Amino acid sequence: MQGVTTSLSVDDYRARIASLVPPAPVVLLPTDECLGRVLGADVVAPVALPPFDNSAMDGYAVRAADVAGAERHAAVALPVPVDIPAGRTDIVPLLPSTAHRIMTGAPVPPGADAIVKVEDTDGGVERVAVRAPVEPGTHIRRAGEDVAEGATVLRAGTVLGAAQLSLAAAVGRAELPVYRPVRVLVLSTGTELVVPGNPLLHGQIYESNSVLLAAAVREIGGTATVLRAVPDDVEQFHAAVKAHPDADVLVTSGGVSAGAYEVVKDALTGRGVEFMRVAIQPGGPQGSGRFGELPVVSLPGNPVSTALTFELFLRPALLSAMGHAEVDRPRTRAAVTEDLRSPAGKRQYRRARLDGSSVTPVGGPGSHLLASFAASDCLIEVPEDVTEVPAGADVEILLLR
Ligand code: AMP
Numbered sequence: 001m002q003g004v005t006t007s008l009s010v011d012d013y014r015a016r017i018a019s020l021v022p023p024a025p026v027v028l029l030p031t032d033e034c035l036g037r038v039l040g041a042d043v044v045a046p047v048a049l050p051p052f053d054n055s056a057m058d059g060y061a062v063r064a065a066d067v068a069g070a071e072r073h074a075a076v077a078l079p080v081p082v083d084i085p086a087g088r089t090d091i092v093p094l095l096p097s098t099a100h101r102i103m104t105g106a107p108v109p110p111g112a113d114a115i116v117k118v119e120d121t122d123g124g125v126e127r128v129a130v131r132a133p134v135e136p137g138t139h140i141r142r143a144g145e146d147v148a149e150g151a152t153v154l155r156a157g158t159v160l161g162a163a164q165l166s167l168a169a170a171v172g173r174a175e176l177p178v179y180r181p182v183r184v185l186v187l188s189t190g191t192e193l194v195v196p197g198n199p200l201l202h203g204q205i206y207e208s209n210s211v212l213l214a215a216a217v218r219e220i221g222g223t224a225t226v227l228r229a230v231p232d233d234v235e236q237f238h239a240a241v242k243a244h245p246d247a248d249v250l251v252t253s254g255g256v257s258a259g260a261y262e263v264v265k266d267a268l269t270g271r272g273v274e275f276m277r278v279a280i281q282p283g284g285p286q287g288s289g290r291f292g293e294l295p296v297v298s299l300p301g302n303p304v305s306t307a308l309t310f311e312l313f314l315r316p317a318l319l320s321a322m323g324h325a326e327v328d329r330p331r332t333r334a335a336v337t338e339d340l341r342s343p344a345g346k347r348q349y350r351r352a353r354l355d356g357s358s359v360t361p362v363g364g365p366g367s368h369l370l371a372s373f374a375a376s377d378c379l380i381e382v383p384e385d386v387t388e389v390p391a392g393a394d395v396e397i398l399l400l401r
Pocket residue numbers: 188189190192193205206207208209210253254255256257300301302303
Protein backbone atom coordinates (compact mmCIF):
# COMPACT_ATOMS: atom_id res chain seq x y z
CA MET A 1 0.00 0.00 0.00
CA GLN A 2 1.22 3.47 -0.86
CA GLY A 3 2.59 5.43 2.09
CA VAL A 4 2.55 2.48 4.45
CA THR A 5 5.63 2.48 6.64
CA THR A 6 4.73 -0.04 9.33
CA SER A 7 2.30 -2.82 10.10
CA LEU A 8 1.41 -3.40 13.72
CA SER A 9 -0.57 -5.87 15.80
CA VAL A 10 -3.71 -4.68 17.58
CA ASP A 11 -1.94 -4.94 20.95
CA ASP A 12 1.13 -3.01 19.81
CA TYR A 13 -0.99 -0.28 18.27
CA ARG A 14 -3.06 -0.01 21.41
CA ALA A 15 0.14 0.45 23.43
CA ARG A 16 1.33 3.08 20.95
CA ILE A 17 -1.87 5.12 21.39
CA ALA A 18 -1.77 4.68 25.18
CA SER A 19 1.71 6.21 25.30
CA LEU A 20 0.67 9.08 23.06
CA VAL A 21 -2.02 10.54 25.33
CA PRO A 22 -0.43 12.25 28.36
CA PRO A 23 -2.08 12.07 31.80
CA ALA A 24 -4.51 14.90 32.48
CA PRO A 25 -3.60 17.23 35.36
CA VAL A 26 -5.48 17.03 38.65
CA VAL A 27 -7.67 20.11 39.19
CA LEU A 28 -10.29 21.21 41.72
CA LEU A 29 -13.79 21.01 40.23
CA PRO A 30 -17.19 21.70 41.82
CA THR A 31 -18.64 18.41 43.10
CA ASP A 32 -21.56 18.62 40.68
CA GLU A 33 -19.05 18.44 37.80
CA CYS A 34 -17.31 15.40 39.22
CA LEU A 35 -19.72 12.56 38.42
CA GLY A 36 -17.82 9.69 36.84
CA ARG A 37 -14.45 11.39 37.32
CA VAL A 38 -11.49 9.93 39.19
CA LEU A 39 -10.18 11.43 42.41
CA GLY A 40 -6.62 12.68 42.05
CA ALA A 41 -5.95 12.96 45.81
CA ASP A 42 -7.34 11.56 49.05
CA VAL A 43 -10.29 13.41 50.59
CA VAL A 44 -10.05 14.02 54.33
CA ALA A 45 -13.11 14.92 56.42
CA PRO A 46 -12.74 18.44 57.90
CA VAL A 47 -15.72 17.69 60.16
CA ALA A 48 -16.96 14.55 61.88
CA LEU A 49 -20.09 12.78 60.69
CA PRO A 50 -22.44 13.31 62.40
CA PRO A 51 -20.86 16.58 63.56
CA PHE A 52 -22.78 16.47 66.90
CA ASP A 53 -24.83 13.99 68.97
CA ASN A 54 -28.32 14.10 67.47
CA SER A 55 -31.67 12.45 67.76
CA ALA A 56 -32.47 9.43 65.59
CA MET A 57 -36.20 9.84 66.24
CA ASP A 58 -38.95 12.39 66.59
CA GLY A 59 -39.67 12.28 70.35
CA TYR A 60 -38.44 13.61 73.66
CA ALA A 61 -34.93 14.07 75.03
CA VAL A 62 -34.89 12.80 78.62
CA ARG A 63 -32.73 11.40 81.38
CA ALA A 64 -33.29 7.65 81.25
CA ALA A 65 -33.41 7.59 85.06
CA ASP A 66 -36.42 10.00 85.06
CA VAL A 67 -38.56 7.57 83.01
CA ALA A 68 -37.24 4.29 84.43
CA GLY A 69 -40.60 3.46 85.97
CA ALA A 70 -42.74 4.35 82.94
CA GLU A 71 -45.19 1.72 81.72
CA ARG A 72 -48.04 1.56 79.24
CA HIS A 73 -50.68 2.01 81.96
CA ALA A 74 -48.48 3.94 84.41
CA ALA A 75 -47.11 6.87 82.42
CA VAL A 76 -44.48 9.23 83.82
CA ALA A 77 -45.54 12.85 83.22
CA LEU A 78 -42.83 15.45 82.60
CA PRO A 79 -43.02 19.17 81.76
CA VAL A 80 -41.76 20.11 78.27
CA PRO A 81 -40.06 23.52 78.55
CA VAL A 82 -38.39 23.58 75.15
CA ASP A 83 -38.81 22.40 71.53
CA ILE A 84 -35.68 21.43 69.62
CA PRO A 85 -36.41 21.23 65.89
CA ALA A 86 -33.69 20.17 63.44
CA GLY A 87 -31.49 23.18 62.72
CA ARG A 88 -31.72 24.78 66.19
CA THR A 89 -28.20 26.00 66.90
CA ASP A 90 -28.37 27.40 70.45
CA ILE A 91 -27.68 25.12 73.39
CA VAL A 92 -30.62 24.39 75.71
CA PRO A 93 -29.55 22.09 78.58
CA LEU A 94 -32.09 19.62 79.96
CA LEU A 95 -32.92 20.02 83.65
CA PRO A 96 -33.73 16.92 85.75
CA SER A 97 -37.36 15.69 85.63
CA THR A 98 -38.12 17.59 82.39
CA ALA A 99 -38.28 16.55 78.74
CA HIS A 100 -37.41 18.55 75.60
CA ARG A 101 -39.49 17.77 72.54
CA ILE A 102 -36.93 16.94 69.85
CA MET A 103 -37.03 16.12 66.14
CA THR A 104 -34.91 13.73 64.07
CA GLY A 105 -31.49 15.25 63.36
CA ALA A 106 -31.75 17.91 66.09
CA PRO A 107 -28.88 18.23 68.60
CA VAL A 108 -29.31 16.25 71.81
CA PRO A 109 -29.28 18.78 74.70
CA PRO A 110 -26.61 18.49 77.38
CA GLY A 111 -28.12 16.64 80.35
CA ALA A 112 -30.20 14.25 78.24
CA ASP A 113 -28.97 10.70 77.79
CA ALA A 114 -31.79 9.10 75.79
CA ILE A 115 -34.60 9.82 73.35
CA VAL A 116 -38.11 8.47 73.94
CA LYS A 117 -39.78 8.09 70.56
CA VAL A 118 -43.04 9.97 70.12
CA GLU A 119 -44.95 6.68 69.65
CA ASP A 120 -44.16 5.80 73.29
CA THR A 121 -45.78 9.04 74.56
CA ASP A 122 -49.01 10.99 74.29
CA GLY A 123 -47.23 13.51 72.04
CA GLY A 124 -47.83 16.35 74.52
CA VAL A 125 -46.55 19.87 73.86
CA GLU A 126 -46.57 21.51 77.35
CA ARG A 127 -46.40 18.23 79.30
CA VAL A 128 -45.71 14.75 78.04
CA ALA A 129 -46.84 11.38 79.34
CA VAL A 130 -44.05 8.85 78.77
CA ARG A 131 -45.38 5.28 78.53
CA ALA A 132 -42.18 3.24 78.21
CA PRO A 133 -38.72 3.29 79.81
CA VAL A 134 -35.53 3.76 77.74
CA GLU A 135 -31.96 2.57 78.20
CA PRO A 136 -29.36 5.35 78.34
CA GLY A 137 -28.10 6.06 74.81
CA THR A 138 -31.31 4.98 73.08
CA HIS A 139 -31.97 6.69 69.70
CA ILE A 140 -28.91 8.93 69.95
CA ARG A 141 -26.63 9.10 66.90
CA ARG A 142 -23.19 9.86 68.28
CA ALA A 143 -20.86 12.52 66.86
CA GLY A 144 -18.24 10.86 64.66
CA GLU A 145 -19.83 7.40 64.65
CA ASP A 146 -20.01 7.48 60.84
CA VAL A 147 -16.79 9.39 60.08
CA ALA A 148 -14.21 10.73 62.54
CA GLU A 149 -12.91 14.27 62.01
CA GLY A 150 -9.68 14.06 60.01
CA ALA A 151 -10.45 10.59 58.63
CA THR A 152 -9.73 9.81 54.97
CA VAL A 153 -13.16 9.28 53.47
CA LEU A 154 -12.25 8.77 49.80
CA ARG A 155 -8.97 7.52 48.36
CA ALA A 156 -7.17 8.84 45.29
CA GLY A 157 -8.15 6.69 42.32
CA THR A 158 -11.80 6.33 43.38
CA VAL A 159 -14.30 6.68 40.55
CA LEU A 160 -16.88 9.17 41.82
CA GLY A 161 -20.45 7.92 41.66
CA ALA A 162 -23.52 9.35 43.38
CA ALA A 163 -22.69 7.74 46.74
CA GLN A 164 -19.10 9.02 46.80
CA LEU A 165 -20.15 12.53 45.78
CA SER A 166 -22.77 12.64 48.52
CA LEU A 167 -20.20 11.56 51.12
CA ALA A 168 -17.87 14.35 49.98
CA ALA A 169 -20.74 16.84 50.29
CA ALA A 170 -21.70 15.46 53.72
CA VAL A 171 -18.23 16.27 55.05
CA GLY A 172 -18.53 19.76 53.60
CA ARG A 173 -16.57 19.55 50.36
CA ALA A 174 -17.77 21.93 47.63
CA GLU A 175 -14.92 21.02 45.27
CA LEU A 176 -12.89 17.88 44.69
CA PRO A 177 -9.44 17.19 43.22
CA VAL A 178 -10.12 15.19 40.05
CA TYR A 179 -8.36 14.44 36.79
CA ARG A 180 -9.35 17.20 34.42
CA PRO A 181 -11.40 16.13 31.39
CA VAL A 182 -9.17 15.47 28.39
CA ARG A 183 -9.97 18.10 25.74
CA VAL A 184 -10.42 16.31 22.46
CA LEU A 185 -10.56 18.14 19.14
CA VAL A 186 -12.70 16.00 16.81
CA LEU A 187 -12.19 16.75 13.14
CA SER A 188 -13.97 14.84 10.41
CA THR A 189 -12.79 15.20 6.86
CA GLY A 190 -14.49 14.60 3.57
CA THR A 191 -15.64 16.91 0.79
CA GLU A 192 -18.66 14.61 0.37
CA LEU A 193 -19.87 15.31 3.92
CA VAL A 194 -22.92 17.44 4.70
CA VAL A 195 -23.96 18.45 8.20
CA PRO A 196 -27.45 17.06 9.01
CA GLY A 197 -30.18 19.67 8.66
CA ASN A 198 -28.97 20.64 5.21
CA PRO A 199 -30.20 19.16 1.92
CA LEU A 200 -28.21 16.36 0.34
CA LEU A 201 -27.08 16.40 -3.30
CA HIS A 202 -26.35 13.22 -5.22
CA GLY A 203 -22.84 12.13 -4.22
CA GLN A 204 -23.04 13.65 -0.76
CA ILE A 205 -23.65 11.90 2.57
CA TYR A 206 -24.53 13.12 6.02
CA GLU A 207 -21.63 13.50 8.39
CA SER A 208 -21.91 11.15 11.35
CA ASN A 209 -18.44 10.21 12.61
CA SER A 210 -17.95 13.39 14.59
CA VAL A 211 -21.25 12.74 16.37
CA LEU A 212 -20.07 9.30 17.37
CA LEU A 213 -16.63 10.46 18.44
CA ALA A 214 -17.82 13.46 20.43
CA ALA A 215 -20.49 11.38 22.19
CA ALA A 216 -18.03 8.59 22.96
CA VAL A 217 -15.54 11.11 24.36
CA ARG A 218 -18.19 12.79 26.51
CA GLU A 219 -19.51 9.44 27.68
CA ILE A 220 -16.19 8.79 29.43
CA GLY A 221 -15.82 12.29 30.87
CA GLY A 222 -13.78 14.06 28.20
CA THR A 223 -14.77 17.26 26.45
CA ALA A 224 -15.08 17.46 22.70
CA THR A 225 -14.77 20.39 20.32
CA VAL A 226 -16.13 19.33 16.98
CA LEU A 227 -15.11 20.45 13.51
CA ARG A 228 -17.51 18.78 11.12
CA ALA A 229 -17.09 18.23 7.42
CA VAL A 230 -13.68 19.80 6.91
CA PRO A 231 -13.10 19.55 3.13
CA ASP A 232 -10.33 17.40 1.67
CA ASP A 233 -7.95 20.33 1.45
CA VAL A 234 -4.61 20.42 3.24
CA GLU A 235 -4.62 24.18 3.87
CA GLN A 236 -8.13 24.15 5.31
CA PHE A 237 -7.19 21.17 7.46
CA HIS A 238 -4.15 22.96 8.90
CA ALA A 239 -6.13 26.15 9.48
CA ALA A 240 -8.85 24.21 11.32
CA VAL A 241 -6.33 22.56 13.66
CA LYS A 242 -4.41 25.77 14.31
CA ALA A 243 -7.63 27.54 15.31
CA HIS A 244 -7.87 25.26 18.37
CA PRO A 245 -4.53 25.45 20.13
CA ASP A 246 -5.78 24.30 23.56
CA ALA A 247 -6.73 20.74 22.54
CA ASP A 248 -5.01 17.90 24.40
CA VAL A 249 -5.60 15.39 21.60
CA LEU A 250 -6.65 15.69 17.97
CA VAL A 251 -8.82 12.88 16.65
CA THR A 252 -9.50 12.87 12.93
CA SER A 253 -11.73 10.69 10.82
CA GLY A 254 -11.24 9.88 7.16
CA GLY A 255 -8.48 10.64 4.71
CA VAL A 256 -5.96 8.04 5.86
CA SER A 257 -6.24 5.18 3.37
CA ALA A 258 -4.77 4.34 -0.01
CA GLY A 259 -6.69 6.56 -2.41
CA ALA A 260 -6.01 10.04 -3.71
CA TYR A 261 -7.35 13.07 -1.79
CA GLU A 262 -6.34 11.53 1.54
CA VAL A 263 -6.27 14.87 3.28
CA VAL A 264 -5.20 13.77 6.75
CA LYS A 265 -2.33 11.76 5.35
CA ASP A 266 -1.31 14.59 3.04
CA ALA A 267 -1.51 17.19 5.81
CA LEU A 268 0.39 15.23 8.48
CA THR A 269 2.85 12.91 6.74
CA GLY A 270 6.40 14.08 7.45
CA ARG A 271 5.06 16.31 10.23
CA GLY A 272 5.32 13.90 13.12
CA VAL A 273 2.41 11.62 12.29
CA GLU A 274 2.97 8.13 10.94
CA PHE A 275 0.47 6.28 8.79
CA MET A 276 0.39 2.53 8.96
CA ARG A 277 -1.66 -0.61 8.75
CA VAL A 278 -2.85 -2.35 11.86
CA ALA A 279 -3.71 -6.04 11.65
CA ILE A 280 -7.39 -5.50 12.41
CA GLN A 281 -10.65 -5.80 10.53
CA PRO A 282 -12.34 -3.42 10.16
CA GLY A 283 -10.21 -0.31 10.68
CA GLY A 284 -6.77 -1.30 9.32
CA PRO A 285 -5.51 2.07 8.02
CA GLN A 286 -4.47 4.20 10.99
CA GLY A 287 -2.35 7.26 11.67
CA SER A 288 -0.86 8.51 14.91
CA GLY A 289 1.92 10.66 16.29
CA ARG A 290 2.52 14.25 17.29
CA PHE A 291 1.81 17.25 15.10
CA GLY A 292 4.14 19.67 16.87
CA GLU A 293 3.24 19.01 20.52
CA LEU A 294 -0.28 17.85 19.75
CA PRO A 295 -0.98 14.11 20.03
CA VAL A 296 -2.91 13.01 16.94
CA VAL A 297 -4.92 9.86 16.36
CA SER A 298 -6.21 9.55 12.80
CA LEU A 299 -8.98 7.03 12.36
CA PRO A 300 -10.27 5.73 9.03
CA GLY A 301 -13.53 7.26 7.75
CA ASN A 302 -15.80 4.27 7.37
CA PRO A 303 -18.20 4.77 10.25
CA VAL A 304 -17.84 1.34 11.79
CA SER A 305 -14.04 1.51 11.45
CA THR A 306 -14.10 4.87 13.20
CA ALA A 307 -16.35 3.61 15.98
CA LEU A 308 -14.53 0.36 16.50
CA THR A 309 -11.01 1.70 16.48
CA PHE A 310 -11.98 4.56 18.80
CA GLU A 311 -13.38 1.89 21.08
CA LEU A 312 -10.30 -0.34 20.95
CA PHE A 313 -7.45 2.16 20.79
CA LEU A 314 -8.47 5.60 21.97
CA ARG A 315 -11.11 4.92 24.61
CA PRO A 316 -8.71 3.03 26.91
CA ALA A 317 -6.00 5.66 26.39
CA LEU A 318 -8.38 8.54 27.27
CA LEU A 319 -9.74 6.69 30.30
CA SER A 320 -6.24 6.00 31.53
CA ALA A 321 -5.24 9.65 31.00
CA MET A 322 -8.20 10.63 33.18
CA GLY A 323 -7.00 8.40 36.02
CA HIS A 324 -9.07 5.27 35.44
CA ALA A 325 -7.45 1.97 36.33
CA GLU A 326 -10.24 -0.04 34.67
CA VAL A 327 -10.08 0.88 30.99
CA ASP A 328 -11.31 -2.28 29.31
CA ARG A 329 -14.80 -3.42 28.53
CA PRO A 330 -15.92 -6.48 30.45
CA ARG A 331 -15.41 -9.72 28.57
CA THR A 332 -17.25 -12.99 28.47
CA ARG A 333 -17.54 -16.03 26.23
CA ALA A 334 -20.58 -17.32 24.38
CA ALA A 335 -21.55 -19.80 21.66
CA VAL A 336 -21.86 -18.12 18.28
CA THR A 337 -25.07 -18.94 16.39
CA GLU A 338 -23.62 -18.71 12.85
CA ASP A 339 -20.46 -19.70 10.97
CA LEU A 340 -17.92 -16.85 10.84
CA ARG A 341 -15.05 -16.21 8.43
CA SER A 342 -12.14 -14.01 9.30
CA PRO A 343 -9.06 -12.94 7.30
CA ALA A 344 -5.80 -14.71 8.19
CA GLY A 345 -3.39 -12.54 10.16
CA LYS A 346 -5.98 -9.96 11.26
CA ARG A 347 -7.95 -9.71 14.46
CA GLN A 348 -11.56 -9.38 13.45
CA TYR A 349 -14.31 -7.68 15.43
CA ARG A 350 -17.92 -8.45 14.55
CA ARG A 351 -20.91 -6.54 15.79
CA ALA A 352 -23.26 -8.85 17.64
CA ARG A 353 -26.03 -9.30 20.16
CA LEU A 354 -25.61 -11.41 23.24
CA ASP A 355 -28.56 -13.45 24.47
CA GLY A 356 -27.72 -15.42 27.57
CA SER A 357 -25.02 -17.90 26.59
CA SER A 358 -25.36 -17.43 22.83
CA VAL A 359 -24.24 -14.60 20.59
CA THR A 360 -25.58 -13.67 17.16
CA PRO A 361 -23.64 -11.55 14.64
CA VAL A 362 -25.55 -8.47 13.43
CA GLY A 363 -24.84 -7.55 9.81
CA GLY A 364 -21.73 -8.60 7.93
CA PRO A 365 -18.14 -7.58 8.51
CA GLY A 366 -18.49 -4.53 6.17
CA SER A 367 -17.21 -1.36 7.79
CA HIS A 368 -19.95 0.88 6.39
CA LEU A 369 -22.78 -0.98 8.13
CA LEU A 370 -23.61 1.57 10.78
CA ALA A 371 -27.18 0.41 11.46
CA SER A 372 -25.89 -2.98 12.55
CA PHE A 373 -23.47 -1.28 14.92
CA ALA A 374 -26.29 0.68 16.54
CA ALA A 375 -28.25 -2.58 16.92
CA SER A 376 -25.36 -4.38 18.64
CA ASP A 377 -24.57 -4.71 22.30
CA CYS A 378 -21.25 -6.53 22.05
CA LEU A 379 -18.35 -7.37 19.78
CA ILE A 380 -17.13 -10.83 18.86
CA GLU A 381 -13.34 -10.97 18.79
CA VAL A 382 -11.86 -13.47 16.33
CA PRO A 383 -8.10 -13.97 16.86
CA GLU A 384 -5.52 -13.40 14.10
CA ASP A 385 -4.80 -17.09 13.55
CA VAL A 386 -8.45 -18.12 13.20
CA THR A 387 -10.03 -17.99 9.73
CA GLU A 388 -13.19 -20.00 10.31
CA VAL A 389 -15.44 -20.28 13.32
CA PRO A 390 -18.18 -22.93 13.06
CA ALA A 391 -21.64 -22.24 14.46
CA GLY A 392 -21.82 -23.40 18.06
CA ALA A 393 -18.17 -22.60 18.83
CA ASP A 394 -17.27 -20.62 21.90
CA VAL A 395 -16.10 -17.07 21.06
CA GLU A 396 -14.64 -14.16 23.00
CA ILE A 397 -17.05 -11.25 23.59
CA LEU A 398 -16.52 -7.61 24.55
CA LEU A 399 -19.59 -6.17 26.24
CA LEU A 400 -20.33 -2.66 24.98
CA ARG A 401 -23.40 -1.84 27.06
P1 AMP B 1 -12.20 7.82 3.93
O1 AMP B 1 -11.54 7.12 5.06
O2 AMP B 1 -12.09 9.31 4.00
O3 AMP B 1 -11.74 7.27 2.62
O4 AMP B 1 -13.74 7.47 4.05
C1 AMP B 1 -14.18 6.13 3.96
C2 AMP B 1 -15.68 6.09 3.82
O5 AMP B 1 -16.29 6.62 4.99
C3 AMP B 1 -16.24 6.90 2.68
O6 AMP B 1 -17.35 6.19 2.14
C4 AMP B 1 -16.68 8.19 3.35
O7 AMP B 1 -17.69 8.83 2.64
C5 AMP B 1 -17.17 7.70 4.67
N1 AMP B 1 -16.99 8.73 5.70
C6 AMP B 1 -15.83 9.38 5.94
N2 AMP B 1 -15.99 10.30 6.93
C7 AMP B 1 -17.28 10.21 7.31
C8 AMP B 1 -18.04 10.89 8.29
N3 AMP B 1 -17.50 11.85 9.06
N4 AMP B 1 -19.35 10.56 8.43
C9 AMP B 1 -19.87 9.58 7.66
N5 AMP B 1 -19.20 8.90 6.72
C10 AMP B 1 -17.92 9.20 6.53
